[in-house]
Amino acid sequence: MPVSKYRQPLPQNCKISFPQFASYGIAMEHLIQKGLGMTYVMPPRMTRHTLELGARYAPDSVCAPFKLNLGCFLECIDEGADTLIQTGGTCRLGYYGELHEQILRDMGKDVRFVNFAECDFSHPKTFVDEFRELKPDLDLKRFSAAAVETVRMVNAIDEVDALFRRRIGFAEDPKAMEAIRTNWLRQLRLADGIKQIELLRKATVRLLESQKVNMPKHPIRVGVVGEFFTVMDPFSNHDIEYELAHMGVLVDRWMDMSNCMYHYRSRKMLPRIKEYAHYNMGATAMATIDAALHYAKSGFDGIIHVKSAGCTPEIDAIPALQNISADYHVPILYLSFDTQTSETGLNTRLEAFYDMISMRKQAHK
Amino acid sequence: MRIGIPRALYYYRYGALWKTFFSSLGCEVVVSPKTDRAILQSGIHYAIDESCLSAKIYLGHVAWLLGKCDLIFVPRMADMGRDKEFCLKFRALPDVVYNTFRTENVRLVTCDIAVRSGDSEMKAFAELGKKLGFKKQQVFNAYLLAKQAEQQAQAENTRKLEAALAKDDLKVLVSGHAYNIYDDYIGRPVMDAIRANHALPIPSDWVDRDSAWQSGGELTDTMPWMVNRELAGAAVQLRGKVDGIVLLSSFSCGPDSMTDEIMNRRLKNIPILTMTLDGQDGTAGMETRIESFVDILHLRKDGTVCL
Numbered sequence A: 001m002p003v004s005k006y007r008q009p010l011p012q013n014c015k016i017s018f019p020q021f022a023s024y025g026i027a028m029e030h031l032i033q034k035g036l037g038m039t040y041v042m043p044p045r046m047t048r049h050t051l052e053l054g055a056r057y058a059p060d061s062v063c064a065p066f067k068l069n070l071g072c073f074l075e076c077i078d079e080g081a082d083t084l085i086q087t088g089g090t091c092r093l094g095y096y097g098e099l100h101e102q103i104l105r106d107m108g109k110d111v112r113f114v115n116f117a118e119c120d121f122s123h124p125k126t127f128v129d130e131f132r133e134l135k136p137d138l139d140l141k142r143f144s145a146a147a148v149e150t151v152r153m154v155n156a157i158d159e160v161d162a163l164f165r166r167r168i169g170f171a172e173d174p175k176a177m178e179a180i181r182t183n184w185l186r187q188l189r190l191a192d193g194i195k196q197i198e199l200l201r202k203a204t205v206r207l208l209e210s211q212k213v214n215m216p217k218h219p220i221r222v223g224v225v226g227e228f229f230t231v232m233d234p235f236s237n238h239d240i241e242y243e244l245a246h247m248g249v250l251v252d253r254w255m256d257m258s259n260c261m262y263h264y265r266s267r268k269m270l271p272r273i274k275e276y277a278h279y280n281m282g283a284t285a286m287a288t289i290d291a292a293l294h295y296a297k298s299g300f301d302g303i304i305h306v307k308s309a310g311c312t313p314e315i316d317a318i319p320a321l322q323n324i325s326a327d328y329h330v331p332i333l334y335l336s337f338d339t340q341t342s343e344t345g346l347n348t349r350l351e352a353f354y355d356m357i358s359m360r361k362q363a364h365k
Numbered sequence B: 001m002r003i004g005i006p007r008a009l010y011y012y013r014y015g016a017l018w019k020t021f022f023s024s025l026g027c028e029v030v031v032s033p034k035t036d037r038a039i040l041q042s043g044i045h046y047a048i049d050e051s052c053l054s055a056k057i058y059l060g061h062v063a064w065l066l067g068k069c070d071l072i073f074v075p076r077m078a079d080m081g082r083d084k085e086f087c088l089k090f091r092a093l094p095d096v097v098y099n100t101f102r103t104e105n106v107r108l109v110t111c112d113i114a115v116r117s118g119d120s121e122m123k124a125f126a127e128l129g130k131k132l133g134f135k136k137q138q139v140f141n142a143y144l145l146a147k148q149a150e151q152q153a154q155a156e157n158t159r160k161l162e163a164a165l166a167k168d169d170l171k172v173l174v175s176g177h178a179y180n181i182y183d184d185y186i187g188r189p190v191m192d193a194i195r196a197n198h199a200l201p202i203p204s205d206w207v208d209r210d211s212a213w214q215s216g217g218e219l220t221d222t223m224p225w226m227v228n229r230e231l232a233g234a235a236v237q238l239r240g241k242v243d244g245i246v247l248l249s250s251f252s253c254g255p256d257s258m259t260d261e262i263m264n265r266r267l268k269n270i271p272i273l274t275m276t277l278d279g280q281d282g283t284a285g286m287e288t289r290i291e292s293f294v295d296i297l298h299l300r301k302d303g304t305v306c307l
């Protein structure tokens, strides 16, 4: 790989960080610390400040995850990180890393970037090369073992989250349930090896299931679909799932890291959605249509489409969603998030949507 | 058979290829007229609010073609290879058009260009010809003729560039997607304004595409979009030969939001004006900005001011 003049060599003993994204930082930390034996700086919890920082230094019209990532990087740098990781991906995400690096450099920040956008997805070796750049004497065996554990962690995080999401709205003691989840994430950070991860996961699932819930016979069901980052990251979407749960809604979301890893395949999805899409539109738009159609066919009471403002692939999924909504008579609420989204405006829209779907449900009884 | 082609988006890049292909097969080609206010309004009516302006205009052109042809040609274009991605809009275009005009019984003909997944342009056109019921050899010949037409169009642009660079006039590189620069309603007023201020606008697509793409690598490492890379490369090639650069983007453009930023940060020693086309009525604001920008370029050229 040609070394670019825009890149700088990595320091010895670097302190690595990766932008915060839902709870997946724990898995990243494991990969860096165990797989590479290097120091990981866990990004501080995102706040209004993170967002404002990012918005101040990022170009105005770029999508919100870029701004949040930038704010997060700046906070990580304050915490001592000197080496930042950015992923690649289709869409603008593929260019996040290079632009982040340039902006930080222009701000006078002395940081290095490891940018996976330089990797070629058809050649897995290029990924290992990228990690080699971080650690020239990479122990491949140790790294592979840690990578397997990292994936297992991600799967476990997703499984616990899905269960939590379904039950929290109906819990007799929501505080206790939240405590279980907080504790789970804290423990997982300390877990070492597949065995420990598995034991912890099983115990947590059992604990969550043993919590008493008062589920009505026909709860209002809402499916949440949308763009990768914003739909999964509770800070980005103002934790709408939590808000919905507190209204007594059963929330379902297909989109998570594990499903993206194992089940996001054109070959499987396109035949299912052929009435609405003939091609993969890129990023997560195909999964959005697939999940929405699934919720529509399964008689969900409503669907919420979540994206960052201006997100091209998700905008292009909307005409298909509108047709699904018309064909299956299921209301869809379209939410766009940017750095200026107001809490009150959002809650008003959520409440109005809730009122509408619960009235419809009453009428159909 | 009458094939309709919307005069928008990549018509301005691949129009010669497409038109020659269909007409060599004996199809009648209907191209929608130049964008006017009515087409823009109808595009805005059909499009999702947050969509980029250029895609809204496209839908206006599709709407115009409804009922005026047998099939509307809407290709799906993913990529032409590594770091030669099209904006994701072009992956979605056939499905966006289909879903938007479903109740209008729109009939499309499409083909899929996705080189990294093994669907080359030639293969895509072979399938397109087959779908339309033509013989293999016939289709192949049409494709070859179409490629020739495309090359001629490119050669014509190269000639224009050489002629322009040979002139003494103040020169302004207008860097943007061809469908924005050449659009009669949104881009042409900008070109006119530059001319009105005694400067020569040079559209970025006058620079040979392949060589521009290559040069793009000097400004950026990981830029995935082919056309935006060409824009960066055209600026790299011309930065010593023009007096200023106007970065022209349509409102809500994804790739440009990042490309404009990197170009502003990395292209040194040349004045840059970043301009967003929003399709709103009235060009007064735009004209004022162009006028003061070009004024500065004139002063700079005369050596009156140093920037």
Ligand code: SF4
Residues within 6 Å of the ligand: A063, A064, A065, A090, A091, A092, A093, A094, A227, A229, A283, A284, A308, A310, A311, A312, A313, A314, B254
């Ligand atoms: S998918 Fe949407 S949010 Fe993600 S990079 Fe693309 S435009 Fe931005």
Ligand code: SF4
Residues within 6 Å of the ligand: A312, B052, B053, B054, B055, B087, B088, B089, B090, B177, B250, B252, B253, B254, B255, B256
């Ligand atoms: S490149 Fe920009 S203007 Fe062109 S289709 Fe994509 S978003 Fe729209």
